[in-house]
Amino acid sequence: MDRRSFLLGTSGLVVSQMLIGCNGKNQTQFNVQLLKGSIPGHVVNQFRKSLQSQASLKFVPINQIHDLFKQLQTWQQPEANKEGWRRFLPFTQSQKVSKSDLVTLGDYWLKAAIEQKLIQPLATEQIKQWSALNQKWQQLVKRDDQGNLNPQGQVWAAPYRWGNTVIIYNREKLQQFDWQPQDWDDLWRSELRSRISLLNHPREVIGLVLKKLGKSYNTENIAQISSLETELQTLNQQVKFYDSTTYLEPLITGDTWLAVGWSNDVIPVLTRYPKLSAVIPQSGTAIWADLWVQPAGVNKNNLLSEWVNFCWQPNIAKQITILTKTNTPIATNIAASDISEPLQNLLLINQELLDKSEFLLPLSAAATQKYDSLFKKMKNLG
Structure with missing residues (x-):
């Protein structure tokens, strides 16, 4: 759920x-x-x-x-x-x-x-x-x-x-580049192709794309956003796998370089593995x-x-x-x-980021079905 x-x-x-x-x-x-x-x-x-x-x-x-x-x-x-x-x-x-x-x-x-x-x-x-x-x-x-x-x-x-949905990444793998992840649009960088793990969760994944596009996680009618499906297809090419339980293990072993996850899962890992860092996306998060x-x-x-x-x-x-x-x-x-x-x-609370962030609020049954259907279609294109 x-x-x-x-x-x-x-x-x-x-x-x-x-x-x-x-x-x-x-x-x-x-x-x-x-x-x-x-x-x-x-x-x-x-x-x-x-x-x-x-x-x-x-x-x-x-x-x-x-x-x-x-x-x-x-x-x-x-x-x-x-x-x-x-x-x-x-x-x-x-x-x-x-x-x-x-x-x-x-x-x-x-x-x-x-x-x-x-x-x-x-x-x-x-x-x-x-x-x-x-x-x-x-x-x-x-x-x-x-x-x-x-x-x-x-x-x-x-x-x-x-807590938040956050980006966690392996600094050692990314030190060869002149950037570090700061926001959702970094997930589309060519260097991360097939190097990302995302949550197996329609609202979280489609939501972060909506946030990248300046929209709300709780957008009711996603069919009206013309660029959404294209953005999802491009993001899907970046993703090595979708999982909501074991998404951090490949990051630790180096099989992936970046993951999107929940802060209560991420924080214990950060304390044990100094090579990993996490950031709350600047556009806001869930x-x-x-x-x-x-x-x-x-x-x-x-x-x-x-x-x-x-x-x-x-x-x-x-x-x-x-x-x-x-x-x-x-x-x-x-x-x-x-x-x-x-x-x-x-x-430490950043009020500006908190104001940009959102709870995943209830959507209508029809909207929920659209999220689920689009997410399934996105993964099938992989």
């Missing part, structure tokens, strides 16, 4: 399976299923210590956003139908998984979760930090009942970290976000708003950013010295 449908095994720290306060029959329970590595374990410990009264906290890390989405679906199914789903989930078949109070979801999955009635709106009047959240993030999570953006819609999620959502049918829990407020405190948001090496939607005083040099251009 999107970038998050594959294993995210390299994205930061792991929250311990259970972090529980003293047991008591009248204790408040707070259960969270979150993307593995997206929240540092000691941040959860800090939250537990900050609570005014003792509570039982359970934070369970899950490897894939896809599994979290499937879990949301399972919770909404009649009991008789659940056994078939369980064998696909990261739990044993006999294990009963009770609904969590809060779950991580990627922004790209938000429309489907709302449309399928898997989640419920958040009570923002209880989230003190909501009004301080930048409009860009408020607009992302305000949706109608079909999951489409609506400025008057309800708030369906709380973003807590984000943005992805990890969100907190509340499963449908879960009763009100005051700890939910307390947790979201806690994550949105500037000092906590800063810790999440530095330790998980992703961006934060909260304004913080992160300095260059807080981040290692190879990662600074990815993690």
Whole structure:
């Protein structure tokens, strides 16, 4: 479905399976299923210590956003139908998984979760930090009942970290030339013919071409852009392969010289291989976000708003950013010295670039089919 449908095994720290306060029959329970590595374990410990009264906290890390989405679906199914789903989930078949109070979801999955009635709106009047959240993030999570953006819609999620689609390249391979990649149009340079790996993702690939042409990632009617198909055919000649999971390995071995990928995959590789560099394209790029959502049918829990407020405190948001090496939607005083040099251009916010960048927003079914069809046609020409 999107970038998050594959294993995210390299994205930061792991929250311990259970972090529980003293047991008591009248204790408040707070259960969270979150993307593995997206929240540092000691941040959860800090939250537990900050609570005014003792509570039982359970934070369970899950490897894939896809599994979290499937879990949301399972919770909404009649009991008789659940056994078939369980064998696909990261739990044993006999294990009963009770609904969590809060779950991580990627922004790209938000429309489907709302449309399928898997989640419920958040009570923002209880989230003190909501009004301080930048409009860009408020607009992302305000949706109608079909999951489409609506400025008057309800708030369906709380973003807590984000990243970009970036260009990553092998400096050693490109040092023979008098240029280094800076923007999308560099992917069309003749020196890179059959030297590039791209994501196997219609919205990402067609989107970067649209961005090169000065258009939006979220262009509804791509048939009206006369030069789009020609640009895609030329780009296809540059590409050695399309893949959304193993696209970095050939770059490391030197089989490819440049790749387009997601920052949460790219950053761990940059820290291990000094010959690699990454850049956010100057024309702007796609943005992805990890969100907190509340499963449908879960009763009100005051700890939910307390947790979201806690994550949105500037000092906590800063810790999440530095330790998980992703961006934060909260304004913080992160300095260059807080981040290692190879990662600074990815993690220190460039407001001009951020303003040019876009979330991959829901398109109509007809538009989505056109993207898929054009992408398939492009690859078949290779």
